[in-house]
Amino acid sequence: MKTAALIVLVLVIGLMVFIRLSPSDPARWHVPLTFDADETLAGGARRVIPGDAQMLERLDAIARATPRTKVLAGSVDDGHITYVTRSAGFGFPDHTTVQLTDGQIRIYARLRFGKADFGVNAARVDHWIDELNAG
Numbered sequence: 443m444k445t446a447a448l449i450v451l452v453l454v455i456g457l458m459v460f461i462r463l464s465p466s467d468p469a470r471w472h473v474p475l476t477f478d479a480d481e482t483l484a485g486g487a488r489r490v491i492p493g494d495a496q497m498l499e500r501l502d503a504i505a506r507a508t509p510r511t512k513v514l515a516g517s518v519d520d521g522h523i524t525y526v527t528r529s530a531g532f533g534f535p536d537h538t539t540v541q542l543t544d545g546q547i548r549i550y551a552r553l554r555f556g557k558a559d560f561g562v563n564a565a566r567v568d569h570w571i572d573e574l575n576a577g
Contacts, residue, residue: 461555462533471537472515472524475548486536486552487564491571493547495521501540501547504573508566527566536563 481488493501495518502518505511505525514537516523521542526535536559538551549570551563 458532461535462528464535466514466526466535466537466554468515468524471526472522472539474522475539475541475543475550477548477550482561482564483552484558485556485563486550486559487567489549489567489571491547491549491574492545493542494545495542497574498540498542498547500577501570501574504570505538505540508570529562536566538563538567 475488477488478490479488480490491497498521499518502523505523506513508525508527510530511525511527514524514526522540524537524539526537528535534556535554536551537554538549541548549567551567553559553563
C-alpha cells in the first residue's frame with residue numbers, strides 16, 4: 443500500500459513539474475485571429491470589441507498587470523500579442539492572443555491542457571474588457 447501511494451505521489455509531482463516547465467511554442471499559440479463574433483467555449487473564450495492602437499496599448503498594460511501573466515510573442519507595435527497566464531496552484535498555462543485588425547480588437551483566450559477551464563478564461567478576458575472600458 444505504501445509503495446502504491448509513493449508511486450501515485452511521484453506521478454502527481456512529475457505531472458506538476460511537466461505542466462509548470464513545459465515550454466509554449468509561439469508558432470502554435472501566436473496565430474492570426476479570424477473570428478468575428480463573441481463566443482464562450484468549454485476551454486476558452488473569443489471576444490471582439492471596437493478598438494484602435496491606443497486601446498490595444500491600454501489592453502496590453504492591463505494584461506501585463508495581471509498576476510502570473512507574461513508575453514509569449516508579439517507586441518503592441520505588431521498589433522498582435524500572445525500572453526501566457528498561469529494558474530496560482532498548479533501553474534496551468536492559459537494562452538491569450540490579442541489582435542488589432544480593421545478597427546476591431548479580437549481576443550482569444552484558451553487553455554493548453556485539458557478540455558474545460560470552468561470559465562476561467564472568459565472571466566479573465568471579460569475582466570480585462572471591463573477594465574479597458576472603465577479607463
